Amino acid sequence: MAAILSCHSKFIRPSIPFNGGTRFPVSRNHSSPSSIQCRIQNNKQKGSTFSIKECAISIALTVGLITGVPALELSSNAYAATPVLPDLAVLISGPPIKDPGALLRYALPINNKAIREVQKPLEDITESLKIAGVKALDSTERNLRQASRALKQGKALIVSGLAESKKEHGVELLGKLETGMDELQQIVEDKNRDGISKKQKELLLYVGGVEEDMVDGFPYEVPEEYQSMPLLKGRATVDMKVKVKDNPNLTDCVFRIVLDGYSAPVTSGNFVDLVERHFYDGMEIQRADGFVVQTGDPEGPAEGFIDPSTEKTRTIPLEISVDGEKAPFYGATLEELGLYKAQTKLPFNAFGTMAMARDEFENNSASSQIFWLLKESELTPSNANILDGRYAVFGYIVENEDFLADLKVGDVIESIQVVSGLENLVNPTY
Template sequence: MAAILSCPYHSFGSNSPTTARTPWIRPRFLGTHNCNAGPSSRRAVISFCSSSNNHQAHNKEKRRPFSMKECAISLALAVGLVTGAPSLDLSAGDAIAASPALPDLSVLISGPPIKDPGALLRYALPIDNKAIRGVQKPLEDITDSLKVAGVKALDSVERNVRQASRALKQGRPLIISGLADSKKEKGEELLRKLEVGLDELQQIVEDRQRDAVAPKQKELLQYVGSVEEDMVDGFPYEIPEEYRDMPLLKGRAAVDMKVKVKDNPNLEECLFRIVLDGYNAPVTAGNFVDLVERHFYDGMEIQRADGFVVQTGDPEGPAEGFIDPSTEKPRTIPLEIMVDGDKAPVYGATLEELGLYKSQTKLPFNAFGTMAMARDEFENNSASSQVFWLLKESELTPSNANILDGRYAVFGYVTENEGFLADLKVGDVIESIQVVSGLDNLVNPTYKIAG
């Protein structure tokens, strides 16, 4: 199985032809991300997850973890004791190098990072319209307002709603002018729904219906996100010539991943909604959608679940990636990273290798359920079919300043039921992954080719 990260001290064994160094990191969970709804039993609090009798796990793990205590200590020392830009060369085997790998310490205290996958996707859109952002921000701030106990939280929510309503009223002309001509009619209809929804949310607050606030907030933010997507007019940049003939996702797509859980007496299966971002990772997302349409992942087991990541995509046999039946050769894709502020991704190099130590990625490893490509740790352009989802609470992955951003290609986020990723185990089976929207954004598909 391809590696996602190396540790200076320990590695996993592998039954594949090569040995990939990967970490064992014990997570420090900051909150509950599972089906536990009460002290006595696990309940299916999300409709996509259902209960069943106990299943016996009978699949062998491909890897067995070793302690990473020394690795964690090394990183802590680097962050705490080194002045300036702390550094760890995590691709150098057993040595700690002097080249910077993390942003400087000021990044760690620059403000609370965005961790909500929906918000990350909204801000990742290639648009620059301050008027719609002025509506988006106070609606997102409702989440923080609701952290206050009891109905007192509604006073802050009311201020958020009024701010969003005022921003919509004052900024409507600029918002409409920012819509793509071909999507203007649809966008204006969404704005009307948003305006009505804000009035409804205001009434919910006045009626002191605290439990009704969050569902309504989610609905309104979906309207906002759809309006923002309607501001994107075509694909915003040219793909480098050497990658133009590969499967490309020129836009966004959503997939549903249905997982059969084998070794959990209270959880039988779960459905995860994943949004794939081809605006910022067209080659990576296009490769994945093409494999999904080939049903490559259907019936495949979860192959790693260690509290740090959930990983799959290693096919049976000696190959560690997808073998294209039309060529009988492995299909690999380049490392693809969009830097915040750039108009197009960089290919084939990590941000560290490019000297961009302080740069932020457009799709950061901030959210629980961040989806990215696994690859050989020593070869940037070796990704093929193996993917992983980050379980966010690791000490080694602080938002905005972690050891994954700029090294691995993020191409999407789990937006529904992401908390249940923590319940998956090695041997659980992906029953199916299906594209539910955005398939028309896939160009150069190979799954239609015979063979």
């Protein structure tokens, strides 16, 4: 199997054992709505209370532990390089955005402050709902008033930011957004707390749609050496159906995944091309250890996809997009580029972040093996860990991601299907 951070199974395994001993804890919230038949036990444990100083020290020690331990090796004496411990100020600079939908919205190549001022208070409703009692409704109403005011004041700027070819659709979505805000106001007035999250999600889908309608074509040229490869010039959504074996808590489950070709066109294009070849259909989950879930290693000696037209393994370059840069960097980690404090457009923030596995010492060795991170904020602090800037993130699971942690080795991917965005794939090989 291929690896994050190491050559043998293509990713990291800290020396803390995962089987039979101490393991990374995985924080999960199983309250997200799902139309899939999934049953899961929700065990809650009380955590200790720490001072800010103690928390900072704990995080720093944890990062040191992760970054300074042996990796899962190809041979018995192969080890991962030990990165410099990140600046403590980076680790405690503020809570990262963890919601996959928000991460995808902020990753869009747009610069329209007016729509962002609508987006942010709508997203903040999530935090408002964590407040106990009626105060949650009061806080939600404040968020909603702020968003409504921003939409009213900034509507002209939002409409002017729409791509001409998509303007009609964008204006239609704005109308639905305005109507939806009125409906949410009524839900709040009715004190229907359970209905708020569902309507909030709907409104943010409209916001995301408006923002996508601001992208006028593909925003940059892919380097010439990669232009003939399958490229996803935009976004696509896929559904991955998994048949779960020997798990009383989970049966069939469908994971919806959004792939971001704006930030990772080569990586996303390669994956969609393999999906259309049905490469993953019938393949088992090959690693599920509480840290990541991984698959994509075909049967036989090959560790990736063998292109039948060349009879060779098809590999793709490491592809990392950074805030402030129009196009991705190729073939080098951010550490190798000296961009130690750069912020990746698609960070390992969310539970279910999707990325390519590769050999540790060969940046351009990714082929078909993919993994999803079972995000633990304290152990993998955003943009201050051993993953961001080293592995190509190209999407997020946006529905049923919480159930990832219940998958086990041997569970079968029944199918992966593109449900939207296939028209954005160019140079398909299937």
